[in-house]
Amino acid sequence: MLPTTRGAFALAAGAVVLALLPFMAQVYYVELATTALVAAMLALSLQLLVGCTGLVSLGHGAFYGLAAYTVYLVTPEDAGLSIMITLPLAVLAAGAAALFVGALSLRTRGFFFLMVTLAFGQMIFFIFHDTKLGGGTDGAYLARPALSLLGFELTYTRRQRPVFLYYVALVQLVAMYLFLAFLLRSLFGRVLEGIRINEHRMRALGYDTYRYKLAAFVIGGALAGVAGHMWAMHRAFVNPEIIGWHRSAEALLMILLGGLQSLHGPILGALAFTGLGELPQLVGDAKPFARFFSAIGLADFGLRVQALAERKLLLEGLVILAVVLVLPRGLAGLRWPRFIRPAFGGRPAGNERVQP
Amino acid sequence: MSFAGFLAQLLNGVQYGLLLFLIASGLTLIFGVMGIINLAHGSLFMVGAYVAFLTTRAVGSAWLALPLALIGGAVFGALLERGLFRHFYRRDHLDQVLLTFALILLFEETRSILVGNDFYSVPVPAAFDFSVPITAGFSYSAYRFAVIAICLALAVVLFLWIERTRMGAIIRAAAEKPEMVDVIGIDARRVHMTVFAVGTALALTAGALAAPLYSVYPGMGDGFLIISFVVVVIGGLGSISGAFWSALLIGLVDTLGKAYVPAVAGLAIYVLMAGVLIWRPTGLFGQRG
Amino acid sequence: MKADAAPVLETTALSKSFGGLSAVRDVSIALNRGELHAVIGPNGAGKSTLVNLLSGELRPTSGEIRLDGRPVTDTSAPHMAQAGVARSFQRTNIFPPLSILENVRLAVQAIHTPMRGLLRPHSAARDLDTRAAAVLERVGLGEAPHRMAGTLSHGEQRLIEIAMTLAGNPRVLLLDEPLAGMGNEESEAMARLLKDLARDHAVLLIEHDMDFVFSVADRMTVMVEGALMASGPPEAIRADAAVQRTYLGAAS
Ligand SMILES: Nc1ncnc2c1ncn2[C@@H]1O[C@H](COP(=O)(O)OP(=O)(O)OP(=O)(O)O)[C@@H](O)[C@H]1O
Ligand SMILES: [Mg+2]
Numbered sequence: 030m031l032p033t034t035r036g037a038f039a040l041a042a043g044a045v046v047l048a049l050l051p052f053m054a055q056v057y058y059v060e061l062a063t064t065a066l067v068a069a070m071l072a073l074s075l076q077l078l079v080g081c082t083g084l085v086s087l088g089h090g091a092f093y094g095l096a097a098y099t100v101y102l103v104t105p106e107d108a109g110l111s112i113m114i115t116l117p118l119a120v121l122a123a124g125a126a127a128l129f130v131g132a133l134s135l136r137t138r139g140f141f142f143l144m145v146t147l148a149f150g151q152m153i154f155f156i157f158h159d160t161k162l163g164g165g166t167d168g169a170y171l172a173r174p175a176l177s178l179l180g181f182e183l184t185y186t187r188r189q190r191p192v193f194l195y196y197v198a199l200v201q202l203v204a205m206y207l208f209l210a211f212l213l214r215s216l217f218g219r220v221l222e223g224i225r226i227n228e229h230r231m232r233a234l235g236y237d238t239y240r241y242k243l244a245a246f247v248i249g250g251a252l253a254g255v256a257g258h259m260w261a262m263h264r265a266f267v268n269p270e271i272i273g274w275h276r277s278a279e280a281l282l283m284i285l286l287g288g289l290q291s292l293h294g295p296i297l298g299a300l301a302f303t304g305l306g307e308l309p310q311l312v313g314d315a316k317p318f319a320r321f322f323s324a325i326g327l328a329d330f331g332l333r334v335q336a337l338a339e340r341k342l343l344l345e346g347l348v349i350l351a352v353v354l355v356l357p358r359g360l361a362g363l364r365w366p367r368f369i370r371p372a373f374g375g376r377p378a379g380n381e382r383v384q385p
Numbered sequence: 386m387s388f389a390g391f392l393a394q395l396l397n398g399v400q401y402g403l404l405l406f407l408i409a410s411g412l413t414l415i416f417g418v419m420g421i422i423n424l425a426h427g428s429l430f431m432v433g434a435y436v437a438f439l440t441t442r443a444v445g446s447a448w449l450a451l452p453l454a455l456i457g458g459a460v461f462g463a464l465l466e467r468g469l470f471r472h473f474y475r476r477d478h479l480d481q482v483l484l485t486f487a488l489i490l491l492f493e494e495t496r497s498i499l500v501g502n503d504f505y506s507v508p509v510p511a512a513f514d515f516s517v518p519i520t521a522g523f524s525y526s527a528y529r530f531a532v533i534a535i536c537l538a539l540a541v542v543l544f545l546w547i548e549r550t551r552m553g554a555i556i557r558a559a560a561e562k563p564e565m566v567d568v569i570g571i572d573a574r575r576v577h578m579t580v581f582a583v584g585t586a587l588a589l590t591a592g593a594l595a596a597p598l599y600s601v602y603p604g605m606g607d608g609f610l611i612i613s614f615v616v617v618v619i620g621g622l623g624s625i626s627g628a629f630w631s632a633l634l635i636g637l638v639d640t641l642g643k644a645y646v647p648a649v650a651g652l653a654i655y656v657l658m659a660g661v662l663i664w665r666p667t668g669l670f671g672q673r674g
Numbered sequence: 675m676k677a678d679a680a681p682v683l684e685t686t687a688l689s690k691s692f693g694g695l696s697a698v699r700d701v702s703i704a705l706n707r708g709e710l711h712a713v714i715g716p717n718g719a720g721k722s723t724l725v726n727l728l729s730g731e732l733r734p735t736s737g738e739i740r741l742d743g744r745p746v747t748d749t750s751a752p753h754m755a756q757a758g759v760a761r762s763f764q765r766t767n768i769f770p771p772l773s774i775l776e777n778v779r780l781a782v783q784a785i786h787t788p789m790r791g792l793l794r795p796h797s798a799a800r801d802l803d804t805r806a807a808a809v810l811e812r813v814g815l816g817e818a819p820h821r822m823a824g825t826l827s828h829g830e831q832r833l834i835e836i837a838m839t840l841a842g843n844p845r846v847l848l849l850d851e852p853l854a855g856m857g858n859e860e861s862e863a864m865a866r867l868l869k870d871l872a873r874d875h876a877v878l879l880i881e882h883d884m885d886f887v888f889s890v891a892d893r894m895t896v897m898v899e900g901a902l903m904a905s906g907p908p909e910a911i912r913a914d915a916a917v918q919r920t921y922l923g924a925a926s
Contacts, residue, residue: 085478133659136666140422141622143478144614145662151611152655159651216783216799217792223780226769233729233767235755235784235842278424278486285483337498346490353484354472 030081030213030222030292040293047199051192059191060263065303066198067260071276072283072295073205074252079281080289081213082245083225087143087277088130088150092123092250094272095153096257098163099123101171101267109172112197112262116174119258120251126153127250131243150274158269168268171261198259202296205252209292212248221245282349305348306341313339389523394644395637400529402636403536407591408609409616409628410543411584417560417623418580419474422481425488427610429585433458433592434601435496438507447510447597451535454593455586462585466578474577493603502603507596532594539587540629546583547625552576560623612639615654619661621668630670680743681706682876683728683759683846688737690723697723699900700737705846710872712879712887715897721880722764724897725848728878729761730754741846755784760844764851764880766831768838770824774815777823778806778837785842806841813837814863828855836867846876853881865890888912 032040047066051059071093078084096119103118104110134145157163176183176197185193212218220241223231231238261267270276279302280295287298312318318338322331337343412426436457437450469488473481508514509528516524547553555576591609599605612635620631635654642650661669681704690698698720705711713721726732728739730751739747741757749757769777782805791799810816815833823834836852849868853861861883868890871877881887887894888908895905896917904914911917 079479085482087482133662136662137618139478140416140420141618143422143482144618145658148611148614148618148655148658152652155651212793214795214797215793216787216796216802219776219780219783219796220792222772223769226771227767230763230767230769230838231780231784232751233731233755233761233763234781234838235752237750237752275486278482281479282483282486285479289479340494340497342490343494346487346494349483349487349490353476353480353487 030218030290031210032291032293036293043293044199044203048196051195056191059195061303061307063191063195063198063263065300066195066202067256067263068280068283068303069296069299070198070202070205070256070259071253072280072287072299073202073209073292074249074256075277075280076284076292076295077209077212077221077245077249077252079284080291080294081218081225082221082242083228084135084242084246085143085281086134086146086246086249087274087281088134088146089249089253089280090274090276091130091150091153091272092127093253093257093260093276094157094267094269095126096120096123096254097261097267097271098157099254100174100258100261101163101169104171104174107172109175111177112174113178114174115262116255116258119261120254123254123257124247124251127247127253128243131246131250135239135242135246147274147277150272150277154269154272154274157272163267163269166269168266168270170266173262173265174258194263198263201255201259205255206292206296209252213292217241217244279345282352285352305344309339309341309344389520390644392519392523393525394641396525396529396533398637398640399633400533400536400636401640402633403533403540404591404595405609405613405616405636406540406629406632407536407587407594409613409620409632410540410625411587412613413617413620413623413625413628414556414560414580415584416617418556419470419577421470421473422478422485423470423584424482424485424610425492426485426584426588426613427606427608428489428492429458429462429588429606430592430595430609431496431601431604431606432461432492433589433594434507434596434599434605435500435592436589437593437596438505438601439500441507441596447507447593448512450593450596451590454589458586458589459582461589462582463578465585466581470581471577489606492606497603504600504602506600509597528597532598535594536591539590543583543587543625552579556580612654615658618658619669621670624668624670627668627670631668682742684740685728686738686740688724688727688739689735690720690727690732691735696735696900698727698734701897701900701902703895703902703905705876705878707845707876708873709892710868710877710879710890711893711895712881712891713895713897714881714884714887715903718899719897720900721897722850723900725761725850725878725880728754728848729759755842755844758842758845759848760839760842760846761848762835762839762850762852764854766828766835768823768831768834770822772823773820774810774823774826774830774834775803775806775819777834778809778841779803781838781841782806782809809837809841812840813867829857829860832856833860836864840871844875846878847871848878850880851882852879853883853886861886 050062075089078086099119099122100115130149134142137145158166224238228238283298283302284295286301287294316335319331319335408430415421415423433454436454437447440450441447473484513528513531515527517527518524616632616635620627638653642653683705686702688701715721727734730749779802782802810819813833813836853864891908894908894911896903904911904917
């Protein structure tokens with residue numbers, strides 16, 4: 030799960046690149062990068078359950094969405110509250126919901142665990158979808174939490190905002206990564222690993238695995254709350270879609286893309302996934318298919334292909350299919366071609382752990 | 386509300402529950418025998434509903450939709466099993482979840498390309514477009530009676546198949562003891578394909594029956610998928626009769642709840658599920674752990 | 675080898691049925707400190723099921739289990755382990771992707787870590803390492819403890835199984851065919867270890883090799899089709915006519 034020394038340097042270098050990004054990119058891409066960082070936080074929080082503990086939950090997006098809605102619910106209409114108030118409240122709400130859902134769903138295993146987490150997640154979805162509590166199906170706008178700490182307020186102009194929010198997200202992502210790395214290094218992390226490999230044996234050894242799994246579930250849910258809070262801050266808007274289980278499934282995809290074996294995998298997966306989501310937009314702007322086919326005299330056909338290529342969910346579906354069919358170990362399973370590898374000094378599969 | 390109104394809600398609940406049974410039984414069977422988590426099962430239901438919509442639009446009447454959904458569903462299920470699912474029996478849950486999530490997206494996009502994203506109502510087949518008088522002041526939709534009858538007939542056939550045939554015995558054994566599946570050996574491929582075909586056919590049929598009642602719309606499979614999950618959790622693992630009683634229970638609780646206490650009805654089934662998980666996590670009708 | 679007066683772990687009329695099959699029927703046995711109690715019986719006699727009941731993995735259909743005189747019939751597996759009842763598995767049940775040391779350290783950690791110690795970095799938990807190394811030394815796996823468990827020979831994996839059982843310093847050991855698949859030399863070492871352990875533990879040993887059983891057991895119980903057929907000192911069992919007819923005779 031945790032990187033080697035060389036890996037840690039690579040990660041630090043990655044963090045520096047991310048920190049410099051606002052100086053190099055246009056506003057649109059800074060905002061897109063913030064979206065990617067939020068997705069990375071969501072995927073990272075889910076990795077604690079999936080990759081570390083072996084719990085595949087489909088209710089994780091609900092805690093994320095609930096936290097975003099909490100920001101909306103506690104914020105007065107005209108002025109944003111301090112982040113020192115909204116963040117703890119959002120995390121608390123997400124953690125409490127995770128405690129409730131986890132306490133019940135962890136009484137089951139495997140397929141049933143999946144179904145129960147999905148069902149309870151949808152329950153939270155319906156609460157916001159079917160009642161007027163949070164603006165109903167249309168969603169609602171909210172005043173962004175303010176960056177004020179102990180009386181100090183960090184203010185920014187409208188034009189500076191994307192950059193400020195980007196750094197707020199980046200700081201939280203780095204903090205979350207370090208926190209999880211600390212957790213996995215601890216004896217608690219060892220117990221989660223043991224549960225993932227062989228829960229039956231852990232129980233026979235004397236571990237009350239239910240409690241450990243519940244602890245992981247609640248911590249993961251609370252961290253998803255951090256991501257959800259950042260989403261509300263980033264978009265200043267909430268709607269039921271962010272609670273729905275498709276968000277959880279996408280987070281699982283990010284994890285699979287980046288690889289189950291590492292803590293940085295979900296971050297890479299989230300970046301890749303968000304980038305992929307831009308593809309239909311780019312194709313829509315450049316219209317390569319329409320141009321190509323009209324150039325060879327098949328304009329009608331070209332327009333059809335073009336229309337298909339601009340469909341986001343079609344692309345997403347095909348990508349997932351491709352990943353589970355040909356890349357079962359995610360992008361992390363991709364290896365550099367043999368003649369490049371020595372130059373990178375990358376270590377081949379040796380120290381990876383086998384999933385049982 | 387009047388007694389007649391109550392009776393109508395009761396019948397609605399039974400009819401809804403029986404539809405849920407058609408979906409949930411396929412879900413349990415497929416999981417019980419192959420260990421596959423099919424999130425796209427709700428999309429198969431949606432496909433059935435759109436089959437009804439499209440046949441009605443093409444032929445002007447829905448009478449063709451039912452056999453088409455049943456037979457087409459079986460063939461489609463068999464093809465899906467051969468082409469895709471067969472390779473996922475030994476993969477872990479994460480892969481199965483993502484495979485079937487991808488299928489949901491692809492089914493939805495295909496629907497969107499073929500018929501767009503509008504709501505469409507589907508007319509009730511002309512032959513059943515009347516009401517059956519029950520008491521002096523109360524009559525009930527003939528189509529809903531027909532749905533109840535067809536679902537019950539399918540349920541009986543399903544029970545006989547599982548309880549009385551050789552393949553049914555294999556299926557029961559496999560659902561109770563997953564490690565048995567290996568023992569079946571050569572038969573396994575045939576059993577797997579049949580189970581998948583039957584499960585898919587039932588889901589499509591449920592969709593075709595449901596279309597005139599609920600109309601057809603994007604993402605309609607999702608809601609039914611999740612309620613079917615609740616049915617399976619309450620019913621217990623690997624138990625068709627458990628799924629049957631639990632589907633009826635959910636159908637009644639949901640329908641009566643929405644009629645009499647609409648404010649909290651949406652939550653009723655989840656509260657029920659929470660109660661079952663606290664009291665008997667293996668399900669109300671499953672074997673004890 | 676004298677046993678203390680009161681049994682450590684004791685059952686009365688313990689039964690377990692799976693559907694129609696009664697795997698354990700009316701079994702009353704007592705395990706004493708300082709005594710090696712061997713349970714023998716043909717395949718499917720219910721020996722492993724008995725261990726599963728005693729270790730809390732299965733709930734009995736009826737009957738009672740007492741630990742130090744207190745009823746523990748419905749205690750879960752983790753709590754039984756915490757109370758000092760450790761078991762090994764007939765089919766090797768370890769953590770293949772972890773190293774030998776990590777396997778045993780998880781077992782040590784299960785019993786010796788208070789909740790607030792859980793956030794310590796695992797690399798700083800030297801006390802766990804020391805204890806795990808000592809246990810590995812005792813079962814004869816002290817060499818190269820950083821090898822991955824899944825790559826070891828069957829015999830070595832069996833030793834990990836035993837080491838994990840001993841790691842938590844239990845009072846009662848329930849060993850389900852610990853020798854299965856071990857070579858001759860390893861068996862002899864195991865016999866010595868078992869005798870040694872039996873001095874200050876209550877040991878229940880399931881084993882098919884009659885010569886071995888008669889050489890180590892202080893007390894024996896014969897199970898057939900879920901029920902107790904005979905129980906007593908080895909000499910009495912050897913002399914028991916019914917046992918000879920149905921079991922020993924057929925075996926030798
Ligand atoms: N979980 C279970 N569910 C159903 N039947 C079981 C279960 N566990 C054991 N049995 C049955 O109970 C009976 C006793 O099994 P058990 O494993 O206790 O025998 P055993 O004496 O350990 O045999 P062996 O010497 O082969 O290990 C067998 O008929 C077995 O099939
Ligand atoms: Mg046995």
